[in-house]
Amino acid sequence: MILTVEDINKSYPQADSGRLSVINHISFDIKRGETVAITGQSGSGKTTLLSLLAGLENPDSGKIILEGVDLNSMNEDKLAKFRAQKIGIIFQQFHLMPHLTAAENISLPLEILKSDRIAEKTDEVLEQVKLSDRRNHLPSRLSGGECQRVAIARALAVKPAILLADEPTGNLDNRTGRQVVDLLFDLVQSINMTLIMVTHNLELAALCQRQLLIEEGALK
Secondary structure (H helix, E strand, O other): OOEEEEEEEEEEEOOOOOEEEEEEEEEEEEOOOOEEEEEOOOOOOHHHHHHHHOOOOOOOEEEEEEOOEEHHHOOHHHHHHHHHHHEEEEOOOOOOOOOOOHHHHHHHHHHHOOOOOHHHHHHHHHHHOOOHHHOOOOHHHOOHHHHHHHHHHHHHOOOOOEEEEEOOOOOOOHHHHHHHHHHHHHHHHHOOOEEEEEOOOHHHHOOOOEEEEEEOOEEO
16 A cells, blocks of 8 residues: 555634534545545535645644655654655646746756756656647746646656645636646556545546545545
């Protein structure tokens, strides 16, 4: 197993001094190279679960073990480095740096990790997402689909152990969204990448090997 989730719980404080329970006793395993969709209605806890898996938030209890390492066992600095090396994240809002070109956005995580062959690796993923001819364009000069392809390339540039995607087509029209999805799954399958994708789109979820349904913070 590349990822093991053991009985995790997450809640947030409320104004009335109580706590709102968002994730309730969730457990599951994911095999290396598996593609998994997390589905559920808005407010069911999908995005919170993805944030926990990414190490962006800590569970109140339980364990998240990625490649044998418990995310909660590391201090903030070690977790940040581990996350940068092992976890690729694709956001619905792209989250590109507006003042950097497509190539510079992709190379940024490589530079943070002080990787070797940065230019070569950047060129490689630009070619994989079919954006070599747009490498010097700022995000403002790219279409929504092109921005998401840059975001995919940035996430894959460090060759992470696992790829997390939060509604990757949520900001795209149907045709562009399908093109981005086809590209994403082609890349994932070609390099045997493990993918966990949050989506409310059941057609998109069906492309994954397995679906996990969340209702009121619990797996059904």
